Amino acid sequence: MKVSVFRKEQFNSAHRLFNPEWSDEKNDRIFGKCNNPNFHGHNYELVVRLTGEVDTETGYVYDMKILSDIINEHIIDRFDHKNLNLDVKEFKNLNPTAENIVIVIYRILRDQIDSRYDLKIQLYETKRNFVEYPA
Amino acid sequence: MKVSVFRKEQFNSAHRLFNPEWSDEKNDRIFGKCNNPNFHGHNYELVVRLTGEVDTETGYVYDMKILSDIINEHIIDRFDHKNLNLDVKEFKNLNPTAENIVIVIYRILRDQIDSRYDLKIQLYETKRNFVEYPA
Amino acid sequence: MKVSVFRKEQFNSAHRLFNPEWSDEKNDRIFGKCNNPNFHGHNYELVVRLTGEVDTETGYVYDMKILSDIINEHIIDRFDHKNLNLDVKEFKNLNPTAENIVIVIYRILRDQIDSRYDLKIQLYETKRNFVEYPA
Amino acid sequence: MKVSVFRKEQFNSAHRLFNPEWSDEKNDRIFGKCNNPNFHGHNYELVVRLTGEVDTETGYVYDMKILSDIINEHIIDRFDHKNLNLDVKEFKNLNPTAENIVIVIYRILRDQIDSRYDLKIQLYETKRNFVEYPA
Amino acid sequence: MKVSVFRKEQFNSAHRLFNPEWSDEKNDRIFGKCNNPNFHGHNYELVVRLTGEVDTETGYVYDMKILSDIINEHIIDRFDHKNLNLDVKEFKNLNPTAENIVIVIYRILRDQIDSRYDLKIQLYETKRNFVEYPA
């Protein structure tokens, strides 16, 4: 009797997309306005999905308050009102595309959530562009 | 050529989370403000997903009007503007967490929908907390 | 150079609509399923609007963090995960319709916000039913 | 390290649901008001999901600008502000139910997207009725 | 103690924008793709706002069930799943722009709502284009 539970959180960050091994021209051609060296930003919406058995005593798969606290301590406090390129160590050498951000968030949270729960992350960069990992 | 079709409905209910076999202290520690003995409530959003073959004569997997009627007769009429703990017999001895509610809804609808259709239920308790069954 | 600033918050409450001076029959006729004596509930969304001059030093009309703290201390902590009829003293003798709730919230917040700011409150009971005060 | 990327687009179309081999009575009985011979219409929301490996040089699964251009050229330009029954050749002999529209969109886009990417389409006819293909 | 109460409803219609006194070329230049002679369509969202005194016996400005019934009888039943140009008599000689639709809806509802209530209508043609009357 496995149920998936979902918790949505939000963070507001600046970022810039570019590959330091490429010329400015190539970065502009591939990343366009996302390559602005002065950065731009987004309201990121994060949906964390845990799948597991329902505990018969609590009726919970996972306490949403505890899940929210984990997300806040390990993701929101480190990503919110930050510059992903400059302030978040995982992106010092990794381009902060939505794809790379969602993988980084997955790996951080995977270490915090017991392995008997399946974990999946959705990340909305805008209402029209979003990603999911694992696929 | 299987397609999934989704229908969204809503119901507004009161509930209280607690385990009658626990002390008040333990219920408060585990369920916090959700354990208010005077109840609180939610606008629940329910998404019913049926998966099946497209009928070549109608172009439908399932008539959405009939699906809506089934959901209204078997779920909305019984859950909407009700106290889940006091008014809905399935929760007389079952803690009405989102996880337990989604399983109850699945079982009720599973009996109403021909077995050649796969069935999956999503239930939003708030915009930030929701569940899915089967996972 | 007056600007309006808006802050949205949410609370989840149980309530029942009825007039204790009426017969059960009349309460049922007027309030229908909202008169369930066991209560039902909603995710209320609250939008607080303050209008005032922009402070030239801060660029703020009002610090949104302070406004959020005021709303949380005086409204959310008292209304969220509560039974409006039983737990909130303002509704002991006042029917907790959306109209009456929005007036009560206005009066509570009006006492907390300096009079040089105009104040207006929107309250969403559902996505389809909402109210505003003052009109 | 496969990630799914999603792009949402919109088109506004007229359509009519009916089976030309049936009598008017049967069409009315099955399709109800959707069988209005003068048509009705919708704001369709389309979510295109591609799943593939993250390119290590770009950090992209797929360039969202290119995906948006493909969707616009092959779907939006042909479906938006059109009458699906009269203006879109795929529906000349196919009832434009949400199920049939989502399959048609999938087939059109499948030809435009390299086969190493998995493709899935969600189509919202209204906020309460939507479909997904493949299921 | 005047409060505004709002009720949201929806209708799905086909329409075409054009001025029959103009040439095809001028209609195309002014109305672009909205001038498709085969029609296109929208999910219109309608928000009806009534402003009045709160009744001290009910706590209501207006019974939302009665307001919803009035909107459904006089607007939804006549506009939903209809072709506004062909099926709705008010638009036989009036271009069904959002501006003209919202004025027509206002006039129809103004006749149904006691004059002691102020009335205002918002109409969403899409999420990005909407209108309000009176301004």
Add this chain to the structure above:
Amino acid sequence: MKVSVFRKEQFNSAHRLFNPEWSDEKNDRIFGKCNNPNFHGHNYELVVRLTGEVDTETGYVYDMKILSDIINEHIIDRFDHKNLNLDVKEFKNLNPTAENIVIVIYRILRDQIDSRYDLKIQLYETKRNFVEYPA
């Protein structure tokens, strides 16, 4: 017969809130995490409201395509994927709070829109924090 018409657009920007005449300590105390010197960012949603007479020939108050083009040329092209503090000249010496941004947008658009139309701007910094000018 004045009607208001609304057009919603979006831009994604980085910004930092601070007053250069204050100490770092005071900037931190007043602006908190919004004072991050490396910037953070938002998906800003902009709603432009024009109020005017309905043109009897077109049925329009204002052509939404023209309004969208004006907003894109004068606001989106200058603000989107930009750092408001560093890339937008109006904020070189003005703190880019939501209040100041909405006033700047109003002034830019006021010069582009004929004075017979009233103009009002709403700006959403997040779903929970937004502003309107003139109030």
